[in-house]
Amino acid sequence: MVAQGVLSRVMDALDLETFLVCSSEEEGKELAIRLMKSLGFQDVDLVFIRFGGPGARIRVRAYIYRPGQDYAWVRQIDDGEKRG
Amino acid sequence: MAFERRKILLVPLDPVHDIGLKMIRRGLEQAGHQTMLLPPDLPPEEIVSIMGKEHPDHVMISRTLGYGVGEVLGRFVDLADAAGLRDKTALVVGGMAVRPELAAELGFDAGFGPGTSVEEVVAFVEGRPYQPDLAGAKKQKKDITAGYAYEYRHAGIGNLLEKIVTNILTWSEGKISPGILRSRLRDESWDVESFRQGKVSREFSEAYAQLCDPVPQAFHRKGEVHPKTRRQTDQEIARLEDYLTKTKSRMTVSKVQHVEGQPKVFIQYGTGCPFMDIAHIKVCEAWGADGVVHFDPSWGARTEGFIGGFLTHQEDGSVVTPENLSWIKAALEASTLWQVRAHRGLNTAETVVLAGKLGADLTKINIAYGSLAAGTDPARLTVDGIEAIRMAVKYKLPFDVVTNEELAGVPAHKAFAGMLIVTALGRRLGARPILQPLFSYSPEVMIGGQMINNYIDFNAAKIEALRSIIDAPLWPGAPIGFLTQTEDRVQSSMTTSLHAALAASLRVDAISIASSDEAYSGGPIIAASRVDTLQAVAEGFRFFGEGRITPTVHAQQWADEMVDKIEAVLKEVAQSPTFVEALYAGLLGSKEEGAYPGRGGRGTVTEK
Numbered sequence: 001m002v003a004q005g006v007l008s009r010v011m012d013a014l015d016l017e018t019f020l021v022c023s024s025e026e027e028g029k030e031l032a033i034r035l036m037k038s039l040g041f042q043d044v045d046l047v048f049i050r051f052g053g054p055g056a057r058i059r060v061r062a063y064i065y066r067p068g069q070d071y072a073w074v075r076q077i078d079d080g081e082k083r084g
Numbered sequence: 085m086a087f088e089r090r091k092i093l094l095v096p097l098d099p100v101h102d103i104g105l106k107m108i109r110r111g112l113e114q115a116g117h118q119t120m121l122l123p124p125d126l127p128p129e130e131i132v133s134i135m136g137k138e139h140p141d142h143v144m145i146s147r148t149l150g151y152g153v154g155e156v157l158g159r160f161v162d163l164a165d166a167a168g169l170r171d172k173t174a175l176v177v178g179g180m181a182v183r184p185e186l187a188a189e190l191g192f193d194a195g196f197g198p199g200t201s202v203e204e205v206v207a208f209v210e211g212r213p214y215q216p217d218l219a220g221a222k223k224q225k226k227d228i229t230a231g232y233a234y235e236y237r238h239a240g241i242g243n244l245l246e247k248i249v250t251n252i253l254t255w256s257e258g259k260i261s262p263g264i265l266r267s268r269l270r271d272e273s274w275d276v277e278s279f280r281q282g283k284v285s286r287e288f289s290e291a292y293a294q295l296c297d298p299v300p301q302a303f304h305r306k307g308e309v310h311p312k313t314r315r316q317t318d319q320e321i322a323r324l325e326d327y328l329t330k331t332k333s334r335m336t337v338s339k340v341q342h343v344e345g346q347p348k349v350f351i352q353y354g355t356g357c358p359f360m361d362i363a364h365i366k367v368c369e370a371w372g373a374d375g376v377v378h379f380d381p382s383w384g385a386r387t388e389g390f391i392g393g394f395l396t397h398q399e400d401g402s403v404v405t406p407e408n409l410s411w412i413k414a415a416l417e418a419s420t421l422w423q424v425r426a427h428r429g430l431n432t433a434e435t436v437v438l439a440g441k442l443g444a445d446l447t448k449i450n451i452a453y454g455s456l457a458a459g460t461d462p463a464r465l466t467v468d469g470i471e472a473i474r475m476a477v478k479y480k481l482p483f484d485v486v487t488n489e490e491l492a493g494v495p496a497h498k499a500f501a502g503m504l505i506v507t508a509l510g511r512r513l514g515a516r517p518i519l520q521p522l523f524s525y526s527p528e529v530m531i532g533g534q535m536i537n538n539y540i541d542f543n544a545a546k547i548e549a550l551r552s553i554i555d556a557p558l559w560p561g562a563p564i565g566f567l568t569q570t571e572d573r574v575q576s577s578m579t580t581s582l583h584a585a586l587a588a589s590l591r592v593d594a595i596s597i598a599s600s601d602e603a604y605s606g607g608p609i610i611a612a613s614r615v616d617t618l619q620a621v622a623e624g625f626r627f628f629g630e631g632r633i634t635p636t637v638h639a640q641q642w643a644d645e646m647v648d649k650i651e652a653v654l655k656e657v658a659q660s661p662t663f664v665e666a667l668y669a670g671l672l673g674s675k676e677e678g679a680y681p682g683r684g685g686r687g688t689v690t691e692k
Contacts, residue, residue, distance in 0.1 A: 019612040053370040054363065
């Protein structure tokens with residue numbers, strides 16, 4: 001997926017941090033990944049999860065650019081400088 | 085089942101990191117198993133060759149995952165398979181980035197990630213289910229006032245406080261207020277068991293309504309709730325019951341403290357919705373909070389009387405009603421301390437009664453703060469405060485005496501003089517007060533510069549000064565690090581953690597902490613932000629353990645100065661015709677310093 005619009009300006013990845021109500025760590029993991037995919041992200045990973053009684057504190061990540069990819073923000077900044 | 089000794093080959097497939105395996109080896113050997121630890125960084129072929137010679141029951145590979153590691157691990161599994169060893173030996177991988185699903189994907193029988201305990205691995209090797217050491221996390225409520233004698237360590241200040249207390253009690257004799265009458269009515273005629281059974285006493289409601297402002301009157305006579313609030317629906321209540329039942333069934337409470345004696349940690353709740361409060365409380369309990377403090381909306385303190393109902397709204401502070409408090413109480417784990425604040429308004433005495441009847445563990449009372457920085461008339465809050473302390477004694481509720489007037493600009497020594505007067509009043513009446521100095525970047529230090537160099541010295545000076553005056557429990561708040569937090573999550577958690585570590589180093593009894601949303605004013609704080617600071621405080625406690633933070637020489641100098649200034653203020657108060665006049669005269673905080681005697685309830689104190 002090529003980053004479009006504002007997402008293309010994300011330097012590398014987008015982290016989402018929240019608390020998910022769930023009944024186990026496994027469920028929390030599944031929900032976290034599903035949440036990111038439901039937002040349209042494909043390259044997603046769970047950075048952190050800790051489960052306690054009411055649910056899980058999570059940090060889930062969507063990579064917009066992996067190292068070595070074509071970073072759209074480079075072009076956009078160049079374009080901006082030229083326009084300026 | 086007979087013990088079966090296992091042979092385990094431990095393989096650090098990593099150039100340097102084999103600490104985890106060494107810890108596991110110790111655990112396995114203590115459990116009676118035979119282990120063999122290979123040198124780091126052997127190629128998969130050599131490991132498989134050793135497996136062929138040693139015939140271990142388990143091979144445990146440790147490796148920090150990174151580029152290409154998946155391939156190496158996969159190749160190892162393939163080689164073991166090709167050598168015919170795969171069926172005889174359980175293959176296990178562990179490391180910082182290992183997860184069970186990744187291990188299975190690579191062909192391993194099990195995978196252990198970060199946070200795995202040695203006991204968990206031993207249980208796996210022995211083929212039994214792992215049962216975490218729940219006893220280690222077992223928590224019990226602690227009386228944070230236990231062990232304190234409330235003896236004066238500074239004789240001169242002790243004498244002044246006793247003289248002031250005598251004057252206050254003499255002045256208040258025969259004085260009454262609507263707040264006192266309501267507290268006595270609630271104490272004598274409101275039966276908590278009948279309330280729990282849903283029975284409404286018409287007699288109580290009418291007698292109570294006569295002592296209230298129009299909004300509570302409308303509730304008690306016509307069942308109307310405050311216009312800013314709405315009742316929770318039956319469906320919402322049923323859902324809450326269901327949620328609570330499910331959540332409680334899987335609750336385990338953790339500990340924030342790393343060593344014995346570190347302060348008990350309180351969080352403050354008051355999103356406006358008791359249901360959301362309960363959700364947050366359960367999260368905080370799971371993440372180690374020892375206590376929770378109920379925050380009510382500011383209009384509650386300015387209104388004569390309480391309304392009722394299971395009420396929610398979308399503003400700061402959760403409404404104090406018998407139903408709301410009952411639901412909160414029902415949600416708490418047995419080990420959680422519960423504080424209902426009474427300190428500042430027209431319902432101070434009755435709040436203590438309600439809190440006591442509904443099973444609170446602590447309350448909060450401060451006449452000086454409530455009069456000077458929270459809008460209540462000094463005379464009214466003095467008579468109501470005395471009644472509140474008497475009710476706190478009756479219901480066995482220790483209370484903290486907070487010095488929030490520091491946030492208005494009142495210097496610490498004046499706020500402390502007021503706090504000590506209320507503490508001495510409590511001492512005289514047989515109560516168990518708790519000193520609550522602020523650990524904050526207060527206006528006094530912003531102007532005076534005491535925190536230009538560090539946040540340690542002035543806070544340490546406060547504790548040292550108070551300890552040199554009286555043997556009483558200390559519970560800095562509220563929350564610690566107030567005005568040092570920013571909207572940045574990491575900064576906010578970090579400063580809370582460091583203030584908590586300082587509090588632990590100073591050996592105080594309890595602290596109140598913020599969430600990492602403390603400085604955010606755009607909406608209610610969120611559960612994830614509560615977890616942040618609890619985690620951060622746990623790390624602070626872990627880092628310092630029984631270690632200490634050493635203040636600079638300024639701390640003792642400022643403590644000595646503070647004590648001298650407190651004594652000077654108390655001399656002036658003792659010479660004042662009455663305590664109430666001392667409050668009006670600004671002796672405990674002047675208008676120039678940001679303290680304004682309140683008007684709420686003015687003219688409502690009458691002689692019996």
